[in-house]
Amino acid sequence: MTTPFLSISRRTRQTPFSRRVTASGVKAYTVYNHMLLPTVFESIEADYHHLKTQVQIWDVACERQIEVRGPDAARLVQMLTPRDLGDMDTGQCYYTPMVDETGGMLNDPLTLKRAEDRYWISVADSDLLLWIKGLAYGLRLDVAVTEPDVSPLAIQGPKAEELVARVFGPAVRDIRFFRYALLPFEGQQLVVARSGYSKQGGFEIYVDGSDLGEPLWDALMIAGRDLEVRAGGPNLIERIEAGLLSYGNDMTRENTPHECGLGRFCQTRSAIGCVGRDALLRVATEGPVRQIRSIDIAGDALAPCAELWPVFAGASQIGHISSVAWSPDFTTNVALGMIARSHWQAGTAIEIATPDGMRAAVVREKSFI
Amino acid sequence: MTTPFLSISRRTRQTPFSRRVTASGVKAYTVYNHMLLPTVFESIEADYHHLKTQVQIWDVACERQIEVRGPDAARLVQMLTPRDLGDMDTGQCYYTPMVDETGGMLNDPLTLKRAEDRYWISVADSDLLLWIKGLAYGLRLDVAVTEPDVSPLAIQGPKAEELVARVFGPAVRDIRFFRYALLPFEGQQLVVARSGYSKQGGFEIYVDGSDLGEPLWDALMIAGRDLEVRAGGPNLIERIEAGLLSYGNDMTRENTPHECGLGRFCQTRSAIGCVGRDALLRVATEGPVRQIRSIDIAGDALAPCAELWPVFAGASQIGHISSVAWSPDFTTNVALGMIARSHWQAGTAIEIATPDGMRAAVVREKSFI
Numbered sequence: 177m178t179t180p181f182l183s184i185s186r187r188t189r190q191t192p193f194s195r196r197v198t199a200s201g202v203k204a205y206t207v208y209n210h211m212l213l214p215t216v217f218e219s220i221e222a223d224y225h226h227l228k229t230q231v232q233i234w235d236v237a238c239e240r241q242i243e244v245r246g247p248d249a250a251r252l253v254q255m256l257t258p259r260d261l262g263d264m265d266t267g268q269c270y271y272t273p274m275v276d277e278t279g280g281m282l283n284d285p286l287t288l289k290r291a292e293d294r295y296w297i298s299v300a301d302s303d304l305l306l307w308i309k310g311l312a313y314g315l316r317l318d319v320a321v322t323e324p325d326v327s328p329l330a331i332q333g334p335k336a337e338e339l340v341a342r343v344f345g346p347a348v349r350d351i352r353f354f355r356y357a358l359l360p361f362e363g364q365q366l367v368v369a370r371s372g373y374s375k376q377g378g379f380e381i382y383v384d385g386s387d388l389g390e391p392l393w394d395a396l397m398i399a400g401r402d403l404e405v406r407a408g409g410p411n412l413i414e415r416i417e418a419g420l421l422s423y424g425n426d427m428t429r430e431n432t433p434h435e436c437g438l439g440r441f442c443q444t445r446s447a448i449g450c451v452g453r454d455a456l457l458r459v460a461t462e463g464p465v466r467q468i469r470s471i472d473i474a475g476d477a478l479a480p481c482a483e484l485w486p487v488f489a490g491a492s493q494i495g496h497i498s499s500v501a502w503s504p505d506f507t508t509n510v511a512l513g514m515i516a517r518s519h520w521q522a523g524t525a526i527e528i529a530t531p532d533g534m535r536a537a538v539v540r541e542k543s544f545i
Numbered sequence: 546m547t548t549p550f551l552s553i554s555r556r557t558r559q560t561p562f563s564r565r566v567t568a569s570g571v572k573a574y575t576v577y578n579h580m581l582l583p584t585v586f587e588s589i590e591a592d593y594h595h596l597k598t599q600v601q602i603w604d605v606a607c608e609r610q611i612e613v614r615g616p617d618a619a620r621l622v623q624m625l626t627p628r629d630l631g632d633m634d635t636g637q638c639y640y641t642p643m644v645d646e647t648g649g650m651l652n653d654p655l656t657l658k659r660a661e662d663r664y665w666i667s668v669a670d671s672d673l674l675l676w677i678k679g680l681a682y683g684l685r686l687d688v689a690v691t692e693p694d695v696s697p698l699a700i701q702g703p704k705a706e707e708l709v710a711r712v713f714g715p716a717v718r719d720i721r722f723f724r725y726a727l728l729p730f731e732g733q734q735l736v737v738a739r740s741g742y743s744k745q746g747g748f749e750i751y752v753d754g755s756d757l758g759e760p761l762w763d764a765l766m767i768a769g770r771d772l773e774v775r776a777g778g779p780n781l782i783e784r785i786e787a788g789l790l791s792y793g794n795d796m797t798r799e800n801t802p803h804e805c806g807l808g809r810f811c812q813t814r815s816a817i818g819c820v821g822r823d824a825l826l827r828v829a830t831e832g833p834v835r836q837i838r839s840i841d842i843a844g845d846a847l848a849p850c851a852e853l854w855p856v857f858a859g860a861s862q863i864g865h866i867s868s869v870a871w872s873p874d875f876t877t878n879v880a881l882g883m884i885a886r887s888h889w890q891a892g893t894a895i896e897i898a899t900p901d902g903m904r905a906a907v908v909r910e911k912s913f914i
Contacts, residue, residue, distance in 0.1 A: 181573035182551035183584040183781075184851045186867055187670060187793030188575065204550035206557060207576035210670065210793060215552040277682055282675065301556060301579065303672035306651065307679045313646050313820060314683015412552075424556030424579060451682060482553045498555055 179204075188212055191237035192327050192389025196397075200407035208238035208301045214409040221504055224413045227376055228505075231335035232408030233396055236373070236380070237327035237389075239285075242297040242305050246319035249293045251449060252312060256297075257287070258433060258450045258460075260443035264289050269354045269369050272297075273433035273441055274304065275452035279459065280429040281436065282307055284421065286371060288356060288382075296367075296382070298328065300423035311451070327383045329392060335403045336378035342399040343392075344368055348379070356382075362391055373410045375418035375545050412480060413501040416510045419470050419543025426468055426498045426512050432456060434464040435514065466495060466516045470540040473509035473528055477502035478535075486529045487513055487537075494519045497528055503544065510544050511537070548573075557581055560606035561696050561758025565766075569776035577607035577670045583778040590873055593782045596745055597874075600704035601777030602765055605742070606696035606758075608654075610751070611666040611674050615688035618662045620818060621681060625666075626656070627802060627819045627829075629812035633658050638723045638738050641666075642802035642810055643673065648824035649798040650805065651676055653790065655740060657725060657751075665736075665751070667697065669792035680820070696752045698761060704772045705747035711768040712761075713737055717748070725751075731760055742779045744787035744914050781849060782870040785879045788839050788912025795837055795867045795881050801825060803833040804883065835864060835885045839909040842878035842897055846871035847904075855898045856882055856906075863888045866897055872913065879913050880906070 182188070182205055189211040191197075197214050204216040214235055217223055226232065244253055254261050257272040258279075264270060272287045283304045288296040297304065309321045331340050341348040344359040348368060351357050356369035367382035383389050397405060421427055427436045433456070434442070444453055444460045478500055487495040497513035511528075519526060522541035527534050551557070551574055558580040560566075566583050573585040583604055586592055595601065613622055623630050626641040627648075633639055633656075641656045652673045657665040666673065678690045700709050710717040713728040717737060720726050725738035736751035752758050766774060790796055796805045802825070803811070813822055813829045847869055856864040866882040880897075888895060891910035896903050 179550045180553075180571060181548045181585070183573045183575045184549075185575065185791075185794050185849060186852055187791065188851075190852050202549060204552045206552045206554065216550070276678060303675055306672055307675035309645060310676045310679015310681075311683045312679075314680045422554075422556065425554050480554060482557075483555055483559050 182207070184212070191235050192383060192386040193235040193237060193329065193393050196390060196393045197235050197407060202407070209240050209299065209303075211238040211240070213238045214407070215412070217407055217409070220412055220501070223408050224411050224504065226406055227333050227374060227408055227411050227414055229334065230404045230406070231331060231333035231339050231400060232406055233393065234330035234332060234409050236330045236410070239298045239328045241324055241326040241382070242299060242308060243294065243322050243324050244297065244308065244319055245294045247293060248317040248319045249295055252308065252317050252319050253287065253295050253297070254447065254449045255311060255451050256308065258442040258444040258447045258452060258456050260446045261287075262446065266291055267355055267357070269356060269371055271354070271441055273436070273438045275433065275450070275456065276307070276429065277451045277455065279432045279452040279455035281423065281427050281431050281433060282429060284423050284427070284438070288367065288369070296326070302423065325384070325386055327386065327389060328380045329383055329389070330372045330378060330380045331396065332372045332374045332378035332408070333376045336376070339396060339400045339403055339405060340368065340379045343395050351379075361395070362388060364388065373420055374414055375420070376414070413503055413510065416499050416501050416512055417503055417506065417544040419512065421468065421512070422499065431514070432459050432464060434459050435467055437468050464517070466514050467520055468512055469515045469520055470543045471497065471511040471513050471526070471537050472540055473500065473511050473530075473535050473537040475509070475535050478509045478530055478532060487515065488527045488529065489519050494526065506544055515539060551576070553581070560604050561752060561755040562604040562606060562698065562762050565759060565762045566604050566776060571776070578609050578668065578672075580607040580609070582607045583776070584781070586776055586778070589781055589870070592777050593780050593873065595775055596702050596743060596777055596780050596783055598703065599773045599775070600700060600702035600708050600769060601775055602762065603699035603701060603778050604776075605699045605749070605779070608667045608669075608697045610693055610695040611668060611677060612663065612691050612693050613666065613677065613688055614663045616662060617686040617688045618664055621677065621686050621688055622656065622664050622666070623816065623818045624680060624820050625677065627811040627813040627816045627821060627825050629815045630656075631815065635660055636724055636726070638725060638740055640723070640810055642805070642807045644802065644819070644821035644825065645676070645798065646820045646824065648801045648821040648828065650792065650796050650800050650802060651798060653792050653796070653807070657736065657738070665695070671792065694753070694755055696755065696758060697749045698752055698758070699741045699747060699749045700765065701741045701743045701747035701777070702745045705745070708765060708769045708772055708774060709737065709748045712764050720748070730764070731757060733757065742789055743783055744789070745783070781868075782872055782879065785868050785870050785881055786872055786875065786913040788881065790837065790881070791868065800883075801828050801833060803828050804836055806837050833886070835883050836889055837881055838884045838889055839912045840866065840880040840882050840895070840906050841909055842869065842880050842899075842904050842906040844878070844904050847878045847899055847901060856884065857896045857898065858888050863895065875913055884908060
């Protein structure tokens with residue numbers, strides 16, 4: 177299959193950074209929350225090496241914010257997730273699996289507590305806004321649920337702290353992992369969080385007002401010239417090496433958080449009010465019957481998978497692969513897949529039905545990095 | 546801006562027809578409901594001429610179905626839309642603007658009544674499933690809300706009836722506009738509706754089970770060889786000429802159905818239960834203050850717009866353009882845009898701020914075709 181072009185329209189929304197992304201030579205996009213998400217600049221491999229050694233600026237405006245605000249905000253946000261938000265403080269970011277009444281994953285956003293009665297939910301690729309609005313309407317909750325004009329810009333890579341500190345000041349260095357601070361840029365206080373969709377370290381800046389997008393992009397590019405800063409984006413290879421899950425790729429509404437290996441983010445017993453609580457209590461006790469694992473697939477470089485690849489042990493299908501990429505650093509095909517309990521032990525030999533034929537593979541204990 | 550590539554992954558879902566679409570030489574896609582939607586085969590212009598003279602097969606599997614089934618199904622579906630569904634019969638398809646509690650458009654699907662307690666909602670590009678599930682949960686309604694394995698395949702063009710009759714039999718010719726019949730294919734009864742996203746006439750076949758996708762595609766291609774059947778897709782030029790709206794392009798949650806010129810599909814007074822009823826009653830009486838119009842933009846061919854283009858009358862902005870394409874048949878730029886009441890009269894001269902500079906334009910009485 178030759179790589180197809182993307183037809184762009186208003187429906188595949190531009191971001192506050194789109195003109196800078198275009199000027200930086202973006203080669204490919206995906207569409208995420210009805211918005212453009214840059215995926216390739218030089219090449220996936222070149223972008224990967226650069227991310228692991230330097231610093232990149234990522235247009236992740238597609239991580240749209242849902243603001244939940246009002247007297248019932250805390251109650252409503254707790255309804256969405258089996259993670260216990262009871263002792264969450266303003267200034268914290270929680271990774272929050274969000275589930276429906278069957279315990280099926282609807283999204284896996286970062287939730288930011290902005291105030292006792294105000295949350296931002298930084299969503300993965302589904303219109304979670306509609307689920308939240310539906311619940312709020314049906315239950316007559318006293319909240320406003322909106323998508324504010326807030327667009328995250330991620331700064332990722334080993335030199336990210338240095339770059340962000342140059343623009344926002346030394347207070348950046350004191351921000352702990354999954355915490356945020358309000359720091360000034362052009363007279364406005366922006367949420368600067370130590371978070372991001374890579375394992376190279378970095379920050380996400382919540383650009384509050386589209387007009388600030390280009391000035392902030394430019395300030396970072398100028399400040400980072402000697403750091404070899406470049407435009408980048410979530411990198412397929414690095415995120416699979418890191419075991420970072422992608423909603424819609426590695427998990428869908430079919431899966432519980434426990435199947436996704438997210439049990440540590442579920443305190444289902446104490447998450448009173450979570451709409452998926454009844455459905456998840458049993459799985460929380462007994463554990464899932466299949467779970468996502470990092471997998472090492474032998475042989476030559478495989479092209480990324482566009483649909484599930486069946487996983488076999490002998491004649492039995494015992495799972496599927498959902499994400500794969502050739503890793504230059506590990507000189508193997510790094511992958512993520514859902515594997516049956518019978519075969520998920522580290523070191524288990526399995527076989528993958530790839531478009532290039534059957535391939536030997538091994539289940540790993542942990543992610544690659 | 547050079548045309549970028551699309552990065553394909555499991556998240557941009559394949560369809561039951563994807564292998565045939567690839568073999569047919571698809572050149573570009575958009576992403577629609579987290580699924581691939583082919584947009585270009587030969588070229589937008591060549592595809593357009595072919596659509597208007599021959600017959601095409603369109604992979605519109607991305608028009609996902611939401612099935613609402615159970616004792617409260619009729620009540621829930623009426624909650625979604627200001628269209629009065631009171632006298633809808635099984636076998637009918639209704640174009641149904643769907644709105645939230647503020648009267649803002651959430652989607653503009655075709656709703657099919659399959660039985661007294663069973664509806665299919667064939668959705669445009671938003672996760673309407675989540676809104677419906679949220680309402681059903683919050684209101685404790687007795688329904689199941691699911692996305693079944695049903696993928697529409699559209700047959701569009703002046704020779705569509707001939708082609709579909711060759712495969713499904715002469716009963717096809719008796720299907721009235723926006724009605725469907727259950728007709729056999731390979732031993733299964735499929736919904737065959739006279740509908741589709743063009744004004745060239747045609748049908749949408751609801752392929753119930755992915756396994757039937759390739760056999761049906763092949764049967765149609767073989768039966769239509771002498772009709773010059775080809776793969777195609779919703780055509781940007783033809784749909785703008787026809788005034789067919791695109792959710793996310795021409796209208797969003799910001800707009801009421803009345804602003805979209807869909808007042809004739811709203812019987813807000815009698816649509817008891819519609820969650821947007823209170824919000825829409827006033828606009829239903831007084832009319833909207835702006836509305837979508839077909840617009841003729843003078844001068845050379847303009848590239849399709851990727852974001853809203855402001856519309857001016859003198860120094861005042863009085864609207865925006867949301868869709869535009871060069872029409873070979875009308876030798877002008879055909880467009881759709883939202884225009885203030887003060888300037889929406891047919892024949893009004895306006896000016897458009899395009900990326901190519903200011904252009905003279907005229908508001909039209911009706912669509913081009």
